[in-house]
Amino acid sequence: xxxxxxxxxxxxxxxxxxxxxxxxxxxxxxxxxxxxxxxxxxxxxxxxxxxxxxxxxxxxxxxxxxxxxxxxxxxxxxxxxxxxxxxxxxxxxxxxxxxxxxxxxxxxxxxxxxxxxxxxxxxxxxx
Numbered sequence: 534x535x536x537x538x539x540x541x542x543x544x545x546x547x548x549x550x551x552x553x554x555x556x557x558x559x560x561x562x563x564x565x566x567x568x569x570x571x572x573x574x575x576x577x578x579x580x581x582x583x584x585x586x587x588x589x590x591x592x593x594x595x596x597x598x599x600x601x602x603x604x605x606x607x608x609x610x611x612x613x614x615x616x617x618x619x620x621x622x623x624x625x626x627x628x629x630x631x632x633x634x635x636x637x638x639x640x641x642x643x644x645x646x647x648x649x650x651x652x653x654x655x656x657x658x659x660x
Contacts, residue, residue: 598628
């Protein structure tokens with residue numbers, strides 16, 4: 534029978550420090566995405582920085598894909614034998630699907646905005 538040697542306060546500090554660091558990095562990632570996407574909120578009043586918004590959308594897609602991979606796939610096969618190429622392919626597939634969903638959403642929102650704009654222009658020309 535093996536006993537784990539507990540070194541007291543130092544073990545708990547390093548464990549907590551590592552967990553705290555992971556949580557801080559995760560919060561920092563999402564804060565960065567929020568900061569990059571914040572100008573989208575006021576896009577009608579000020580010119581939009583396309584590079585900043587595009588980078589925010591790309592990071593959103595990547596972080597969402599990684600989070601989905603970590604919560605769905607990693608937990609299911611953590612006890613099984615790991616295969617790095619398969620894990621990489623799964624991550625890329627998830628990121629691609631999320632990018633596709635975001636792209637389709639942006640496309641349909643763009644169509645809706647264009648439709649509203651055309652109706653407003655027609656009303657302006659009639660009136």
